[in-house]
Amino acid sequence: MEINIPGLVSIIVFYIIILVIGIWAARKSRMATNLSTEDVWLANRSLGVFIGVFTTTATWVGGGYINGTTEVVAHDGLVWCQAPIGYSISLIFGGMFFAEKMRVTGFTTMLDPFHWKFGDFINCLLFIPALTGEIFWSASILASLGATLKVILGISLEIAIIVSAVIALLYTIVGGLYSVAYTDVVQLICIFVGLWVCVPFSMTHEATTPITANNSATWLGHLDNNYIGNYIDYWLLLIFGGIPWQELWQRVLSSRSTAVAKNLSYISGFFCLVMAVPAVLMGAVAASTDWNMTEYGHPAILKEDRTLTLALVMRYLCPTAVTFIGLGAVSAAVMSSTDAAILSASCMFSRNVYAVIYNRIKKTRPSETSQVWVMRVAQIAVAAMACAMALTVNSIYYLFLLCSDFIYVILFPQLVCVLYIKKSNSYGSLMSFIVGPFLPANGRRKGTDTQLFPFRTLAMIIALFTLIAVSYFTDFLFTRQIVHRKWDLYGCFEVNICRHVSYLYMALSYQLVS
Template identity: 25%
Template sequence: MGTLDTVIIFLYFAVLIGVGIIGSTKAKTTEDFALAGRNLGLFMYLGCLSAVILGGASTIGTAKLGYEFGLSGIWFVSMIGLGIIVLGTFFIKKIAKYKVTTISELLGKKYKSEARLITAVVASIYTLMVAVTQVIGMGTIINVLLGWNLTISMFVGGGIVLFYTILGGMWSVTVTDIIQFVVMTVGIFAIMLPMSIAKADGIGSLLSKLPESHLSLTSIGYAQIFQYFLLYTLGMVVSQDIWQRVFTAKSPSIARKGSLYAGLYSIAYALAGSIIGMCAFVILPNIGDTQNTFATLALNILPAGILGLVLASVISALMSTASGTLLASSTLITNDILRQYFMKDISDKKFLVISRVTTLCAGLLAISFAVWIQDVLVALDVAYAILSGAIFVPVLLMFFWKKATPNAGFYSILASTIVVIGGLLIEGIASTNPIMYGIATGLVVLVGISLTTNYRNKESLVTPLGDTKQG
């Protein structure tokens, strides 16, 4: 990569650091730090929600799938978009009735404190694992582009994200997400997509050169599409990093509209990424590692200056997801574990300090895991599986079935978590069956205990025959 492109990326890093410093002046309370004061308008809400759901995996992964499977590569990110649309259409109006900070806090209100604790543990592990994958992605890209040692690259990328997240919390994350949303949109839709198509001699020539299987929407396989649905559509509905963005909206109407638009944007992003991958298949038919499809194509077709902007857009996607999930993980730990069990009477000012320290610890842990493991796709799939399999049913019935009881919700989450983990151990982490086992277990346990409890309560209210009171 040339000097000009390197300068552009470093300038981009400098802007993000500057935003973190400015954001520190905005975050005066824990609500400011966690939820940006619940005051975001439609554009800012749409930008930060889109930025957090479309991480590096969405950009790099969709180009890879487009290279390997053609149009069928859209399903990965499209299912993420569908999950956001479902959340906005069916859940946000009900969520808005409760002024909470986390999904586990809401489950604790409906069910019992133990349900809040177990959900916080599961969700914080999931969000931390997502942050780890983004740190690995940032390190890999910086390593390839600048030639730095991989470990140093991870510390630099992760360190910048950690810096602005600690200082300004959700305020810094929101402003950087808007910047990253704009950079992502310009980089993918205005530069990379049209230049890829042009390099492939136009859409007509591209379609004529592709194998027939690349023009099918189902060549990736129905089983894989269904797995994406279970992991990502259901996962988005119960994901803390997404809910935390929902809570930042100024009104339920903004949250609903923004979620719908973000879902549609994700589907468009999936299509663009798949087409870019298809162009790479025609232009560079012998890419050895298809994981590098996007970066390899960019290095081959983009001129100096433009290349730096487009690669900054990929780093943007990684950083926005990393910051959002890192903040979500620390919020779950501070709000639902530390404050709930150890710091009930702490002042807001002191708790803000605790929130920043917890974010620092979570960030250092994420960077350390990234350096140590360097491939956490397996862990990410497991985290998504537990999230979807164990939490989706209790959240769904919490809103749409009034007979759910507190004990039933807790035991449903506990039993489903055990079943999903057991299923993954027995059948392997590639299997989708454990998610369905978990969903089925959660439904049976929650409905069964609720109906039994309600029946016993009714029976206890009935006066036995012949038992009369003399007045």
């Protein structure tokens, strides 16, 4: 395929603009000289509702979100497009049930409450599923952009993915959350404008039948009763698996106040749903188009081109100038989520792995400067792993869903218990971590690879029950001296003044805010 030079120039200009804004935000916040973890990770807890809503919405509305939405509407039908509504509800639930508890205690990352209550080992162990989710999330985002640039500009998929990751990495390393938040404002505007500009042109193309015609059943889709269990499983996965993400809690913990933290969650949930509308419409257009009448040259989009659905709509159903605007929207969506995922994973590593291990060895916490530099090295590693994963995916949408599997089954029960179950302890947490991910997945329909039984939800419930049951059982054994406390390997039941003071502070703070 011949490289589209004007399009390539336009995307280079866009990348330069985003990079300049990111660097400007870093200089404005004096990040180049002030290596404070509070500034780098949490923007000095200064986010207001406006910036908070923009950065939270832009983080969720990534390349996987819009490309995946168009893909699944076009090929499976609107009824199977669960991600936009599911993740919107998850943001609202996060604000409703978790934001106040997290913000009022002054935690720095999502893993902090686990470290505080379950100890060093469990804290480091829970970093593994959190990191895995971030890498899958980033990979789905980068894959969406790589596919789009390949179709529209004719450049190599590998080059598109790597260059996009490097640009996001550069300004994230320089400016931390300040750069991410300020670039998110510009990126969200680009996403909104770019997608809506493409909608009328694609809907009125001569090869497209009106989406309200008799063929509307094609893109509306159908839900077979045999798949109800699978359908419900995905809903619960998206809603509750969308809560334990460092991206959300980084913004909640960076808010000026608890009220701001809750409001940005509610408002962002609404705007995430709104931002999916143009992607849904272009999915409907793709399903209503006779692709033989376009330069694509096939009656319908080929199975191997499913991930390219949005890119194909932009390229073959829109004028060239509009295509480039749409490409800017996809690029902005990718940048806004990639930078957030890279920053989130690296912050957790620096704060909850490096600092913990350093403290164990040296018996003192590492300096703030060293933590920031470790975070920057971790950002490079996370970006590299995400790029490697992005180059091997087959479906953007299902990679988009897969990133929540580990989070839903492992981290959601842990988050609920650490914040709501007073007697939860390290023993329950460890057993839950072991049991949840390794439950057998039964209910596979004969002759297919589709899982009909809601096995993820079953695994999550069993993991939750295991954590609570083992915690109460061990509490009973040790507090009643049935088992001597010398066998309390994690020190859950020893008199720990610091832990009791921390718990008292957490409880008192929550009561004062309430």
